[in-house]
Amino acid sequence: MASRTELEPLSPDDHAVPGQWQSQSFRDDTARRVETKTTWYPRVRETFRRRDGSQKGWKPLSMTAPILTLLTILTLLIGIAIEVLAQLSRTRGGLALSRTQDEIPQYAMISYLYAPNIIAVLYSLVWSWVDLDVKRMQPWFELSKPEGATAENSMFLDYPYDFIATVPVKAARRRHWPVFFAGTVTVVIFWLITPLQSSIMGTSLVNITESAVIGTRSSIAPLANQSDYLTNQILNTGYSIAWLGQSWPPFTTADYGTLPFYLDNDPGESSLQTNWTATTTKLWTELECWPAEQPKQNFSTMVMHFGNGQGCNTFINLEIFADIKMYYIGYYTSPYSDYQLADSKNCPATANSTHQFLAAWVSTKGGSAKQLPEVNITALFCQPSYYKQQVMITVDTNGFQPLNTSIQPISPPELLTEKEFNSTSFEFLIANGMPMEQVGDVTRDFPYDHVIEQGPQLDKTNISLPFSNMVGYALAPHNEPATPYGDPVLLHEAFNRAHKYLFSIAVNQMLVNDTTVVNSTAVSEFQQSGIIVSRLFSAIVEGLLLFVAISTACLLWFCHTSTSYLTTNPSSISRLVAIFRHGQETNKLFRPADHADEKSLKELFKDDKFRLTRDEYSDDGNIYLEKVDGPEGDENERKFDKPTGYYDPIRPIPLKREIGLLFGLVQVGALVAIVYLKVQNDKSKGLIRPSNNFEVLQILENYIPTAFATFSEPFWVLINRFMCLLQPFKVLSRGRSEPSKSIDTTYTALPPQLVIWRALRSRHLMLAMLCIIALLSNVLAVGLGALFNEDQTTAIYTSTFTPNIAPQFDNQTVFNLPNYFAVRTITMRVYQDEAYVAMSNYTSGTQLPPWTTPDYFFQPYTVDSGGQSNSSSTYRIPTRGFGIGMNCTAVPRRTLALSYPASLVTACSTDPTTMLEVAEMTLRTSMMTRSTGQSAIEYSDTAEQASLSENCTRPMTFGWGRTPQAENLNATIEASFAICQIFFQTAMFDVRHDAEGNVLEYERTSDLSTHLDGDDEDVQTNRMISNMNTLVRDYAKIWHNDTLSRDWINYLLTTTLDTRDFLDPSKPVPDPNDLIPAIEKIYRQLFANLLSLNQQLFVPGDKEASITGQRLTEETRIFMDRNAFIITVTVLSLNILAVVIFYSRGIIFNLPRVPTTIGSVLAFVSASHILEDQGSSSRGPDDKSKDKKTYSFGRYIGVDQKVHLGIDVDPYVALIDPASLKEKKSVVRRAVTGDLRRRNQGTFEPVRNGTWL
Template identity: 45%
Template sequence: MHRQTRDASPEGFTYEFRDVDLIDGEKKAVAARATPKKQRHRFCPAWLRDGDGIDDQGWKPFSMTTPVLLSLALLSLLIAAGIETLAQRSAARGGLALSPTQDDIPAAAMFAYQYVPNVAAAVYSLVWNWVDLDVKRMQPWFELSRPEGARGEDSLLLDYPVEFLAFVPLRAARKRHWPVFLSGTIMMLVFWVITPLQSAILGTGIAHRTSYMSVVNRSQLISPTDQSLTMNAEIIVTGYSLGWLNQTYPHFMTPEYALLPFFVDLDPAPDPSEANWTATTIKLSTELSCWPALVSKSIISNTFDFYDGGSCNASIGVTSSSGDKYIIDSVGFFGNAYGRYELRSSTCPKTPDTIHETLLIWATRTAANSTAIPVYNLTSLFCRSHYYKQEVEVTVNAKTKAPVPGSIRAVAERQPLTADEFNSTAFELLIATGQPDGAELHLDRDKPYASVVEQNPRIRDYGVAVPTSPMTGLALAGLNLSAEALADPKTLEWAFNRATKYVFSAAVSHILANTTDFSDRAAKSTYPLSGIVVSRAFSAAVEALLLTTGILTIALLWLCRKAPCHLRANPNSISRLSAIFRNSPGVVGAFRKLDNYDGKSLYDIFRHDRFRLAEVKTGDGHALCLEHSKSGEDDIKERMPTMSEPHYDPIRPFALTRTAGSMFVVLMLSALAVIIWLKSSEKLHNGLSRPSESFEVLQLLENYIPTAFATLVEPFWVLLNRLLCVMQPFQDLWVGKAKPSRTIDTTYSAIPPQLAIWRAFKAGHFVLVIVCVTTLVANLLGIGLGALFNENIVATPYSHEFRPLLIPQFSNDSITAWQKSHGYLNTGEYQDHTMLAMANLSAGTPLPPWVSPEYFFLPHELSDGRSRLATDIFTLQTRGFGANFNCTALGSRSVSAGEEKSRPPLNLTCPDPFVYAIQTMMDGVRSSWQDGSTAMQLCEPIYIDWGRPDLRCDLSYIFGWGRSNAASKANGSADISAAVCTPVLETATFNVTVDVKGNVRSYDRVTAIQSHLEFPNGDELAQQLILQANKYLRCTRQVWRNDTLAESWMPYLMTLTIGNRDFLNGNTTLPDPAAMIPSAQDVYRRTFAILLGVSQQSLFLHPEANATVTGLRITQESRIFLEKSALIITLTVLTINVLVSILFYARTTAFVLPRMPTSIGSILAYIAPSRVVAATGSGRFQRQNRTFSFGRYQGVDGLVHVGIELDPHVVPVHPKTIGASSRGTSGLWGRLRRRKNTNTATTSWL
């Protein structure tokens, strides 16, 4: 027996449920129940097959079964867990796939970062699209399967699958259709939130990795005894370079303190990266503590007594010339021959406190009294030096070894640095006098250290009287204050305290020695790596959404299992629906006269009627049927016609109109234009500017919005695809004589429309195949756009206005003022430019702004009021000046001291250069003869004074090298080689690139070099410059020596360029002049360019007008680039969209349907009056041999209807017979189409 139950409802329904086959009735159902279960086990389970599965719970799509929905819920949770794992790993490591630079990130990782999330999202959304479609199309059957049935608006007239995605959850919630509400909500989250957001989860960025390593060497202070030997003038010269010349500080040293260096082995940081080392070390520092001196006038003129309040009362002279405005001096306790004053005296005895005292004096002369004795305003301080050590943890740059600001952390308390550790006495004597103790007894030193460093020209710029102590100049160095500001005791103390600190750092760097005897070897390296960074905000958002999706999926699973369903097969075709309608005469009768009604009319008529899916007993057994119970609202039903109306307005879905197509094509063309424009702009400007610096904002703009745009394009194709799937069978029916396999048996509605490719291909619906493929390809748009925009750091140029600060001209007055400014010298030699050259060649100190090793370039003001970065560089066109040192090798020869001197002839011409060199050097043989192998260096202008201003022999510069040994000295002979050089001022226009400080990065000459200066007396003034430069580089002591000391600037700087002192060593072979010329040229050109640079304000004239020059500001920026592969994908997909859209909408469209066949009721009204429903029997009209058409026909009720009918009972409907509104073409295209035979309807679609 089959199961049969009955129940009665208030509406008068009798509910009867039987297990019957949908088509063949109860016989098959009974047979199926009688068949043993083991015979129903097949390779493909019943619930996987499309149709005839038997299930005691009713048929439901596979996508709504427990395995699928539970798997989707678990998949959502697993994806969320995977994202959280990546986020945690990214947070812990700073990023994923970390590499030295972004270009070094593995290609597989970059591909996964750019494409895998988008591909995964596309597949995930496609699966949910299938589930959502099945839930929506099954909801009417769930409602109909309820015991009480459902109203028409909630069942037969539902068309969720074709509704706009955003409206479905709202409508479903109002109707309390909770499965649709949940699936629609999930679909919205997946499609419009999760899919775009997931593309913003990953981005590229910089992460900092920390790795541990070992310290292999540490530096420590040498013994105080050795320190006294090491603390020499080099320290003061280094301090001068630090303070005045902006020299880079020695490793581990800062202006405030010094660190004992440490060195590591096997730094794990990759070479290209900027790593930082962190370790513990000792911090050394010094401080001055000052207090006011008690001042009284001494009986000695211009002398004052300064009392420290203890045991020291020093008498110090305070004098200045009438042209000097200020006196600033520093007097230490100890002194030597290089110092002017010292505190040590009978009134200031040596005590443990006084030996570390320094007297600071600031004074200015105010007036003179009647006795002509000047009156001074005085500020005086006694200061005592204190030295400290402290164990600290510090981070230093691995390349520069410079401490990172703010990185010091104290490990222990600060302690005094004792005399057993640091020789403070030697240090204080050095900074007080400029030379170490006993320096006056050892005069043989290299040129830079032979005398106290020259600071007088710089000190004079402050209006301070010279001579003064070296510390005065070092205190003024880099001071952005006037000398008058130092009248304040606190400012005076701060200035000298500052100078003491950075000179102390210079001193520490000279008194270190490495050791491996230590225990603390721990260190760590922190270095930047480029990698793939997971956004915590977006990952958390997507995880929460996926978790929500998983929970909603579980709820959907529960609702799907709970929902009643009496179906025994998939109702996914017109023929399968007709099997149910055939057993429902009441419902068929109600819909029979509504064949040409529009959808709204059907809705208004049946919205309140109740319908129920039940079983009915037939001659062959039991079958499913629909039962109908009318509502009490008869006002609408009374207006129902007694027969079908011959005319109606056909439905015109907006998505199928050319208006919609035109709008879509314009949108796609606009997208193409925008992307092409962005690409051209990227090419033109070397990338696109970042609209924001926020990582999250950039992810939104670069990933979320493009992906969101793609998710808006795809729904349009899905809608178009779905409409075409619905309409395609009707198109074939309208054409006429259509086979069931192409029309009423098609099952397009059972799967997502874009997956109907194979079914459409088998049915010969090739337009539908193209649309399905295009809809699938639309998924690639999201993949391409999601990976389209990437960032990289590039140099970006911007137009920039520069204001010239000087003009390429100087005058007699400027040359004279410049030469005069060099007159206040202790040593008699101006050496700022040579000191700068030494710092540049020895310590890598940058050359002065706008100076290169060959040229000085006229400076320009870089700032134009706009913000700029420290890494910016500027390119502009400006004039450069330099000196071409044209040299010629004169060869070598052996000469004797008795060789007759050759005097210049009396025709008043310059002497032969080689003869001049021989004469000069052989004069030195007699005056400076020494034992052993000796050498001599000659470098000077050829100077012969004939009283002829036009005869400038000193424009030529002679070089000579001599060798003599014991054997040759016996007969007074020597080997001499020489070269002669003629320096010439040259100028040209250059494209110069400088940094924000004006340091020259590169330059390219754009005009020919010229030596003639095109302004009054230009060539004569150029000669004066050359003569002065020659004078500064002449050898001051030309003697034969048996050591390798360089007592003049030219040979000393040549030792730095060559890298050794062999050419000064008497034990080596005689230098080849040709081999020495490049070094000499380098030194001369470099020093001449620096000389112009440091003297620019005195030499060159200033512009009168605010002229500007246009150039470029080049800044390092993170720019946005369009990734090539993603760009190809995006452009290809957009192009396909445009082409398919044009082909699709260019076809003639005939609209003949009165309503869209998207609901059960709409389809029922099309077939209710026809023989398709009226026929009985299991032969199914032998329908494989019958054809069907859509048109007008005489139904089984004898009236004329519009719908689907068996041939030959159908008269095709022509659009002209139902009004002009149905004509889908107009204009020229329409006229051309109407000229064709109307029988070519097979090329049209609905």
């Protein structure tokens, strides 16, 4: 056991008293400076003030007023910049606004993704520099106080190595205000500002509103011209809208029409969605109905009488065998209606009666030839009124549809008088199905030359044929039993609805452009994609930056008022030694504690007070540490229990392998999680958003990833700081180290991330690696901050589909199809729905029926969405398609013969020559109404079947003829023909469709086949082709001298080719090769339409034969940026590699304590010969004489002739064998090595001889 004098420090009364171990020169020097405590302190302080003129001394550049002022200004400027961006985002709706997110300029996206993170990282680096300097200077500020400071609050402060979150708390308790403000700002920057700044901005759709100028307005045509517009074009459009799903005309809704307006230079023209708002005129109609007067009815006569109560009476003949009949009886007489109100005796024309109609619902049940039926009647007389009103309205430019919720009345409603609107013509049109002028000799294109056939659309209503034209419009689009319309309220609503939408369409038909625009003011509202600045997060960050600026100003004040007696930067061991050298009394106190651990060292000196003072007798202004106060009593009573040579090597918590393993697992976990998310991102086309809230998404996508990076960075910085601190000791422990690589290194003077060049110059590669990793932690923050972004994508889910029909025709339905159609048609006894669908598709772009394309009808399925579907979902399934192919042969222009055999058709003949002769004979002998002079004729027909059971597909023949004299039967006729052989086609397809079954895209996945399973000898498919030919054939081959069409095929050719030259008598006979592609297209679509509209032709589907398909939904999902992913994965991989390298090949731990404090370093050199190294060379790293010396860490005989542990000049040092030191094992390591149950019985382990001098 060492003696008491060897272990105990000197008492305060022994300060400046030379010991026995001191050299004579030092004793003499000390003797000259011995004074009492009462006179010595003031004189030294006064001398310092007098020589220096200030109490500030040396301070780091980062703590000077210019730097902190600039930092304050920079902080405010960043806050102002964020506020400017926030205001610009608020006023403009967003930044870098573009049509879509993909069109946002690349520089803007890069700036938005990376610039905030880079700025935050650089800003945090600057603050790391300030924070480090403040923390390492705080002990010197305390020691520079006139009264000094306790060792606990000065000599043993280690703020740079504390966990940054606890530093402000510790500093506040000790009233170390510079550290408190710097530490608080660092915490705020690292864990609040840096993560939050990445959440300030995000991409989203924004609504922009700008003023615009109306360039064109429309108004209703003059009254004299309105009859030209009030044609059954209105009814055709109404039919297509009500039954076929055609879109409403521009500026038109089901309830009203508005006068259109169009903008010049629309600011939202390039946007995906734009709304226009302006003042315009709204026009609509209201139907006033009242119960019809019914005198006592005599059902035996089957005649029902009705009166309007205003002198108008009429009657209806009941039908005994009819189930339900519905009537719409207008006033005027027409060949297209069975009833009318007009009667000079019973219903004379008045201002009201001519605009009234009778709506009736009649149910007759149980009638027979011998028994009268049970009759129920609901009858209403109705009269429409028409209104106009000035309104402010918004329309969606995608179809120019008015938004009902946007209407704001500007004026009260006004009646639309008969001087403004030809209500008589309109009411005649809707009551009779044909315009008033059509009663005369007016010819129009084929679809508009007869009343629209609506019977097939109402085949499930139980309404008996025929019925009034308006009944179909009133019941549309509901093909269901009409029994509920016996309720007068429902009956009124049905006809009121029909009146409204047909009037709206009529308004659109009568529009003409105004020559002048009176009110040109409008507003354009449109959506654009842009970079949005979150008001919430920007305000939070601005508030935090303001707090940082205020804290920086406070820090500036405390740094300015804090006294420092340092003359140079205490950034290396050699510079600390220069300060320790002249405080011999203090050195003597610390000599016995050279091998003490940090806790023991602090306990030993916790009540002592020290201060930094200047030697008044020194011409160089030397400073040194002195003890100025302490506990009463004998200094020799304070002992350090452990004997010299025995100590446990300290391993700082962050440097323990267990902590390294934990940190490495966190990094591996983060890497695995990010790679997993990337795999899911690529596999699922994005990650599902957990919320739709913008702020929540910003937290998840930006704040948390950046926060992870900012939590990882302090760990690496702390490791780096420890390595910067321990690197000189590591070199010294190897022995004979040069000063430039050991005691002169200034690693602790800069933030650890910035000492990389110094480490590389000194070839301290492990330290350089850690510096790079610490720097890359900032890059990790940038990468993680930009890793997650949002965009639109198509999400794919699995769904189950059940077939509605089987891929097989029903034999009986196919063969009975002509009769099926015949009983459901009224006017022409020809089914025409497939042609109306094609017409609406060609002329207005109306979507084809579900499961239908221009080429195929696909086997329909019902999706079992499981409640997860939405209106935007689409589906992809494998299904069978049905269509037809055509092999057409062109017959060039030829002159027809004058006569032909009486019979040319043979059973099931498919000979093209025979078909051609039949067509030529028909053109030559056509006796339908013939025009005069130069005329044209069209032919679309096929030969008649010999019987219904005939399994034959005859060719379809199309022809176009010309004659100079149509009235002359023997005149020259020139004609050209196309003879088309039609065949059935089917194949499997991959079809994508929406929730309604509308086909969006399809791809054939098997070879085409002309045979359908279950159809032996193709009987059913051949019969279907024959049915198709019958539907499109032209029964009336008429010579004409105009360019109007007389059949569906030629009308559809005009809409497809956008020309009427092939119908023009003045033009040459057309070349069939120019028409055949269009004919094939039309025919294929008509056949697909026919199958789609008549799915009863197929065998019902098997509900058990379900298949699996995909549900595709347009979603906004989270995507991982490729560049940011590469950066993140690279940095995390390097982090993991660095953890493995560092914790497996780190430093050797042979120190009893970590030299993080002034007192700890002093204890290592207090007895060293390095303190006797007088002269200028000892105070700077550039001295050549000192460079000749080498230094080591180990055990040495000090100037007191005793054994010490620490740093000394070679060759006085004996290096320490780390194996000779006792190292505490953690529970984990003891469990692994089997030492868990072992306990050390003795206090100390034997010391190997190799470690002793």
